[in-house]
Amino acid sequence: MPVFERDDTQIWRRRTTRENMIRWFGWLAGLVVFAWCWQIISASTTWFFVWDAPRIANDIWTRATPPRWEYITQLGRPIWDTLNIATLGTIIALFLAVPVAFLAAQNTTPSKLLIRPLALLIIVSTRSINSLIWALLLIAIIGPGVFAGVIAIAIRSVGFCAKLLYEAIEEIDHSQVEAITATGGSRWQVMAYGIVPQILPAFAGIAVFRWDINIRESTVLGLVGAGGIGLQLSASLNVLAWPQVSLILIVILVAVIISEWVSAKVRGAII
């Protein structure tokens, strides 16, 4: 914060001249890098396809409308499968995530040197692989179908839920834990009375949030053969049945909107 005097008044500026120059050059450098990247991307783009895009998009749009409404009779079962994949996957994930979270949280882990890094490894490894890839792997192991989808969603969600949950555990008010400890409660009683009531709202919030995400993720699992509405989508795309594709997209949109509405309601009710 530079302050200098001129004519007996103290003049205040936010930054010194030197700092201003550094900032100015920083922005200039950013601009140069942007222009340079633009050139590279432009050189490796086949511009014919880009200029052609509006025409093709318009072409697909005319083919896809109106949606083939009578196809809806065949979509009831797949969308039900999709919902089940998301819901079951989330429930299994939560069961697995709770112990992992307690092992990973700084204040509840039994061993910071051995068990905590292990729990963190589980969290990172399950989070870092997309559910679509998990599904591909699982289909190879347990065969195609809904079950592979459920497990893929469950594994993918463990890390996410455990991470958010262990952060909630680390943020609890320690004095409540102290108070329960001071009564002579056992380790498990301290957990049930001192910790669990404090993280319950976070837990419920995480559960519905992840369920909401999983509904969206499970809609595409069918693309690789793991059941749900994605199977219909991939089949329709393969035969270029655009009116069916548009109907499937509408059904997915409606399902996602409903799930968002439900999770918003649930979260509102908790807080």
Added chain:
Amino acid sequence: MLQLRKLTKTYKTGDQALKAIDLDVPKGQVLALIGPSGAGKSTMIRCINRLVEPTSGEALLDGVDLTKLGAGALRRARREMGMIFQEYALVERLTVMENVLSGRLGYVGFWRSFLRRYPQSDTDEAFRLLDRVGLLHMADKRADELSGGQRQRVGICRALIQNPKLLLVDEPTASLDPKTSRQIMRLITELCRERDLAAIINIHDVALAQMFVPRVVGLRFGEIVYDGLPTGLTPDKLTEIYGEEDWEATIEKVEDEDETEAAE
């Protein structure tokens, strides 16, 4: 009943919070522990029930050295020591009744406590205590709906339902307004008299301490620099405990307050 022998706590950072404290608290005696922030008041009471592990020395409760107990024996010893906290430390999302009953956790098994199936004698006692502190009508409210004074009363019930021999009280009035502070201090001292309980009350309000307790212990930099009657706290003594300040006003104020107290 409680004897501290050269109780010492050195934190990992090298700070000596307690320097070989020697203190005897006889049965039924309420004493106030005063001293500036960071003098080691909180550390001292936490070293007694081992929420903080003392570095060396002994803390004898009825002849049993608390510092050497294993996990199970420590839990049984903690049942004998009720603790009351500055920010109440109630489990905010549980009801008043659940909070009071949580004082019995050391006596009931995990599943009974988890399913809230406490013995009838415990619930009877909980209702009796809530009635005693005037919160019977609040039994089914959630703890976070209560005011500060009400929460501290629940905290007192939770400590007393343990049926302790000793109360460890950490700044019970620091988050309360002056009137509620006096009510809480009066309640604690009254209950100790009724039950012949010993208590160590950490408090930084000297006037409040002088008003309610028969013995004051002054702590400075982890050492006891005063131990005696509240009336013995002269400006010189307060300077020794807290450092240089104009103490006349504090002491006069106490007398004034005593008069208004008597007038009420």
